[in-house]
Amino acid sequence: MLDVRRILLFTEVAHRGSVTATARALNYTPSAVSQQISRLEIEAGQPLLERHARGVTLTDAGRALAERGGRIERELKAAGNELADFAGLRTGTLRVGTFPTVSASLLPAAVMGFREAHPDIRLTVRSARLAGLWPLLENREIELSLMWDYDWSRIDREDAVVTPLLDDPPTLLVSDRHPLVGRRSVTLSDVANDPWITRADNHPVADALNRSCRAAGYEPQIAYEAHDYQEAQAMVAAGIGVALAPTLALDGIRPGVSVLPLQPPAPVRRILLVRMAGHSLTPAARVFTGFLRDSAATRTH
Incomplete structure (x- = not known):
C-alpha cells in the first residue's frame, strides 16, 4: 500500500524539480527526503525519479503518480477548508429536539439569537413527547434535545449527558x-x-x-x-x-x-438539555447550547 504522506512529499519534489529545493522548503534534510522517496519507490515496485546533477527527472510512472498526488493534495486542502467552515459555523445543519411547552416559551429566543449570529447554519427543530425524543437522540436524528423530569422520575441514563437549565414551578x-x-x-x-x-x-x-x-x-x-x-x-x-x-x-x-x-x-419540574454520551456535539450545537442557557437565565431573573 502506498503511503499518502510519501506521495505528497514526492509530489512536492516533482513540483520543485529537486530533492534539495524540497528539503529546504519543508525544513528537512536532503537525506531524509531521499530516504522517503526511496521507500515510496519500493512501495511502487519501480523507479519514480531519475536523479542527475541538476535535479531530478520523473519517469512515466513518476509523472502519473505526481498527477495523482496533486489531486490528493487539492482534495485534502478542500477537506480542511470544509471542516474549517463547519468549525467556524459557516455551513452545516443543526438538529434540535424539543417539547411543546418550551417551544412556546424558552426556545424562540435561543433560535432567533442563534440564527442572527450564524445565518449560514440550517437549524431544524423536532417537537415530540418525551418518549418520542429519545429515539431521535439515539439515532442522531437530533444532536441534543430539551427535556424535563420530576423528582420521582429523574432522567438517569448512563448513556445520556443531562444538563439542567432551570426549574419550572x-x-x-x-x-x-x-x-x-x-x-x-x-x-x-x-x-x-x-x-x-x-x-x-x-x-x-x-x-x-x-x-x-x-x-x-x-x-x-x-x-x-x-x-x-x-x-x-x-x-x-x-x-x-x-x-x-x-x-x-x-x-x-x-x-x-x-x-x-x-x-x-x-x-417542580426541571427543564433539561440532553444529549447522548457517545455522540460528540458539533461546534454549532455547542454554540446553540450557550443561547439556550442565556434564554433560561432570563426566565430565572
Missing part, C-alpha cells in the same frame, strides 16, 4: 370569579373541594396533579381532560374547574383566567 389556574383570586399564593389544600381540569392521554402533568393532591391528603375530582394548555385555560375561564400548569406554559394567558403561585409542596 407549577401555578394554579383559576377563573377570575374564583374566591381565591387576589391571594398572593395558595396551597393545594385550598382547592381540595374544587373540580380539576387535567391533561388527557396520561400526560405527565396529570400524574403530577395526582401525586400532589394525594400528598395534600385528597384525590382530585377530575371534571375535564384537556389536550393542551389553551384548551385547559378555556375550561378554567368557563368555570368548569381549576388547573395545574407549569410556569413556562403561562405565555399568553387568556381573558378570564387568573394565575396563582403555589406554595410548597408542589411538583
